[in-house]
Amino acid sequence: MEQFAPVKRSKDGQPVRYLIVDDSVFARKNLARMVESFGGHLAGEAGDGLTAITEYDRTHPDIVLMDITMPQMEGIEAAERIVQSHPDARIVMVSSVGYQENIVAALQRGARHFVQKPVKPEVLYEVIKYVLGDDGAVATAAGAGA
Amino acid sequence: MKMDVIQPFINSADAVLAQGLECSTAIGSLSMEEEAYRRKGVAAMVWLTGDIEGRIIIDLDPETAVRVASKMAGAELPESDSLVRETACELANQIIGNAITALNDQGFHFRVHPPVMHMSEEGIKSSEDTEALVMCFETPIGSVFMNIALRYNRKRHADAASAGH
Numbered sequence: 001m002e003q004f005a006p007v008k009r010s011k012d013g014q015p016v017r018y019l020i021v022d023d024s025v026f027a028r029k030n031l032a033r034m035v036e037s038f039g040g041h042l043a044g045e046a047g048d049g050l051t052a053i054t055e056y057d058r059t060h061p062d063i064v065l066m067d068i069t070m071p072q073m074e075g076i077e078a079a080e081r082i083v084q085s086h087p088d089a090r091i092v093m094v095s096s097v098g099y100q101e102n103i104v105a106a107l108q109r110g111a112r113h114f115v116q117k118p119v120k121p122e123v124l125y126e127v128i129k130y131v132l133g134d135d136g137a138v139a140t141a142a143g144a145g146a
Numbered sequence: 147m148k149m150d151v152i153q154p155f156i157n158s159a160d161a162v163l164a165q166g167l168e169c170s171t172a173i174g175s176l177s178m179e180e181e182a183y184r185r186k187g188v189a190a191m192v193w194l195t196g197d198i199e200g201r202i203i204i205d206l207d208p209e210t211a212v213r214v215a216s217k218m219a220g221a222e223l224p225e226s227d228s229l230v231r232e233t234a235c236e237l238a239n240q241i242i243g244n245a246i247t248a249l250n251d252q253g254f255h256f257r258v259h260p261p262v263m264h265m266s267e268e269g270i271k272s273s274e275d276t277e278a279l280v281m282c283f284e285t286p287i288g289s290v291f292m293n294i295a296l297r298y299n300r301k302r303h304a305d306a307a308s309a310g311h
Contacts, residue, residue: 023260024239026232030219069239071260096243097258099250116247117240118165118218 004125006039009062010137016128017043019061021052021078022094023070027117031065031094034121038128039139049073049081056082056089062135063128066111068095068102076106083110090131094119151198151249151296152279158244159283159292162237166218167285174284180277183293187211189264190234192242196256198249200296203264204238210288217287235261237290 007016018035020042022028032042043059046052050073056064064082068075079091093106098116106114112131115124129136156173163171187207194200206214211233212225218236223229238261246256278295 024232024236025228026215026236027239033219033221069243069258069260096240097246098243099247101250117243118162120165 002037002121004038004121006139007129007132007136008039008139010135015039015041016063016132016136017041017059017061019044019046019052019055019059019064021046021049021064021070021075022067023047027067031119034119034124037121038125049075049078052078053081056086062090063131064089064091065094066091068093068097068106076109079106079111080109092127092131152294154245154248155202155241155292155294156281158248159241159290162240162244163283163285163290167214167287168217169286171283171285174282174289176279176281178277179280183278183280185264186291188230188234190238190261191264192238192261193259194246194256194296195259197254197299198256198296199299200294202238202242203293204234204241205291205293206234206288210290213287231263234263241292
């Protein structure tokens with residue numbers, strides 16, 4: 001898999017911590033590989049919206065990558081509940097169902113961005129940098145090994 | 147089933163397979179079936195409810211599933227039952243999700259249910275007013291079958307007609 005310039009937390013230079021939420025183990029593994037290629041660290045995983053909420057409380061990740069169609073509780077509702085408790089939560093919806101209503105509903109209920117499956121690593125990388133804003137910093141080649 | 151409902155699924159399967167496998171695909175066979183659908187390998191089934199209702203099955207043999215998973219992951223993955231099942235489900239998710247996105251933009255509204263494995267050996271019968279379209283997408287690493295059995299939701303159509311839409 002292509003390697004990207006690592007994106008670190010600007011406050012302490014540590015890897016960005018991700019919570020990946022998807023009912024497909026295969027999709028979670030693929031996303032985990034992608035965020036590791038961005039220099040990130042997997043803080044936790046969940047296979048449904050309810051577990052995502054408890055995992056968020058437990059791990060306090062920098063970014064959540066959240067599927068929409070899941071059993072028990074769908075991703076948009078889980079995102080809304082997480083943001084109600086943690087207004088600073090950065091949630092990126094990652095779903096194959098990318099029609100306008102879904103995107104608007106997700107953004108209205110607290111998600112910061114939307115990425116459509118199949119996920120292109122270069123697209124997700126740019127979205128993560130955008131969502132982190134000033135809280136993220138791209139390590140230069142000279143600084144990456146420091 | 148009208149072609150304008152089917153075409154987004156064909157386009158989506160073609161796009162998802164072409165992007166995920168980094169290759170071109172070809173439709174190897176296409177047929178209408180009224181008999182119960184017998185899976186050819188590992189089959190993931192997704193139900194749709196809303197303006198159009200029914201189910202779509204994505205079906206591939208285990209060896210092809212492992213090759214698809216490895217290609218999509220960018221690394222050789224060892225074969226396991228769970229990997230094979232997950233691959234079928236994820237392909238179904240992506241193909242159907244992208245098709246639904248296109249159909250929604252045309253004004254159709256749906257609810258997509260999470261994929262379930264179709265494990266039965268006996269097959270799934272289409273309903274009496276719904277025949278299934280079965281097509282085979284040929285790729286350099288194996289064949290992927292898609293079975294679509296959808297019908298318009300008559301009640302919703304009647305409601306829309308009575309509302310003057």
